[in-house]
Amino acid sequence: MKILILDLLKCTGCCACEYACSFQHTGVFNPLNSRIEVNIFLEDLSFVPTLCLQCEKAYCAEVCPTSALTKNDQTGVVDFDKDRCIGCKQCIVACPWGSVKLNHKGKEIIKCDNCAGDPACVKVCSAKALTFEEVEDVVLAKQKRTAVLLKEIGKDLAKGVSS
């Protein structure tokens, strides 16, 4: 299963992901209609994107009274069916990440759908802070990074033992 991966340290705060997301979903540009949000801290010029994590235990889907939100076990995405939504906003309350949002008119629920497997945000992220990867690959890559680190530490430890 592919998931959106965020490397916080790489984000430059350009917000192109927000423009791409809103354009993909609405055909016009409006960051308020973006499913992904880049939080900009001007006081120290740091940038933190937040996005839907497609939770396995999806509170948004659990509280939804009309099953407008449902976890899709095949794609891993929490799907949103606009036609079933009654606008009760319980999903917004339930989401721990603030990733279920209201659109620019403050009326309709909007939520990340991974663009059906080809996320628009990833395509414009030139800093590569956002990537769309197989979750197994991500785990392996992380293990590898940790292992390389441990290997170096191990070498130093070995030196300590031999002396």
Next chain:
Amino acid sequence: MIKGGFQGKVLRVNLTSGEIRVEDLKEEWAEKFIGGRGYGTKIMYDEVDPTIDPLSEKNKVIIATGPLGGTFAPSSGRTMVITKGPLTGTIACSNAGGYFGPALKQAGFDLVIIEGKAKEPVYLWIYKGITELRPATDLWGKLVDETDKLLREKTHPQAETMEIGPAGEKQSLLANVMFNGHRAAGRTGVGAVLGSKNFKGIAVRGNQEVKVAEPEEFREAVTKTREILSKDAFSGGGAAMLGTAMLVNVLNSIGAFPTKNSQDAYFPEAEKISGETLRERNLLRNEACSSCPIGCGRVTEIKEGKYKGAQGGGPEYESVWSLGAMCGISDLDAVLMANYLCDKYGMDTISAGVTVACAMELYEKGYLPKEDAPFPLTFGSGEAVVEAIKLMGEQKEKLGKLLAQGSYRLAEYYKHPELSMSAKKQEFPAYDPRGVKGIGLQFATSNRGACHVRGYTIAAEVLSGAVDRLKYEGKAELVKTFQDLTAALDSTGICLFTTFGLGGGDIALLLSTATGFQVGEKEFMQIGERIWNLERLFNLRAGFSRKDDTLPPRILKEPIKSGPSKGEIEELDKMLADYYKVRGWDNDGVPGEGKLKELELVVD
């Protein structure tokens, strides 16, 4: 007909009467001048007498976005500030990155026209159809970063801001208009005009959409242009890796890196202030403006010494040079500190550094007497630069007041105006014309005084090496091409740095698919030429003439003393007449009737 890109509305704010009016964008103007710099210049030309005192109530300030702003077109976060510049007395357009322009469009406006003068300090708040002038008495005197923070506290935590700092309030001729607390529209003293109007800034938060005319074609054009940019050495990697300061070693290595007020053009200690050193010692992370895939911005910190812990945006190449090499300084921490201070006061780093360098030469030659200098103004003293910037920013003591007027007026006061490295009284940027011939012609003919970003011939003369930097032949055409391309580009809302990869045709495609205009490369370049000529007409009416299209005697007569360009001078006359001819102007640099007709520019 406009089908997208523009929001179609202009906000006119009269500070004298307090009246705020929403007007329609003129479609005919948009087709002829696009938005941003072009449209703003047209307003200035039609509405403002070019002979006025720039700091009088009669001047206007136009804050302009372009049709590509607020989309995912590459590097589309620019905001243009157009006015009559007080440093030069010419038409002025300074622009900055950040997030303000796109936010203004999301609020429904392409441009804001500020006119008149408020009795007490005010700021403008634009939010969901509300436009309101609010008192700013408690903001007056605040530094730029403080103002940004306070404006957001007073309005909306996610508002985007435009502001002036103490330099603008005190009408320093080096004052910037700042955006988001750290991005600078930083040349020609545009901030002083807002200061003269008692106008502290704007906070804006919008919720409207930006449409484009042909969504699918636009998406393709954006994908294509982003792809091109990702493959260029500068825009696709170098800029993100080293920032614009990557140019330090490039320009120094060819001996075109002005040093100690241009007494030389080679700085033996350049490595210490290079982009490479900056990355190693001070870089915290990269920063990019709205929708920018290039990401040249730096967030840096001073990690040791007496300025330890200070943080901020930048410095850029120009700032590292002006506050560094131009003052003979290789102490990078002092350069960073001076750069942060310029941002806080809201002062142009280029002009500020070059003005300090001028003061240093005046001091060392004995023209600026010791009793006027609160501390020794010696080349190479990092502390002297930092202290001089403070004096300048706060306009303390006699020297601070003089420095705040820029190098030309400072040098003139001490009877040696020839020591000001400026054209039309605006300080040089970081390229020595003696070592790069075409850029000298650009400095001399630029419509806003000495400037690199009106026609960046460096791209061809140095970076790509397509043209021999030391030859004079063909430079007139080269300068014209770059000037016209930039004038059109500055009117679209995207950043000049996109031209490292993109040509006029690529940008015309973005523009056409966004707006619905039928603009090819040829038409795009002609729009640029039209804007350039209109700016020239404004300046001619303001009293400028051929005699002002010149460079300081040092550049024309004193050979470079050392380095790879040793012995070179700039023979401007070998290019200037040629340039007028290429432009279709007469020998005095005046556009003839034929040219104006061709460009559909109406003469009075």
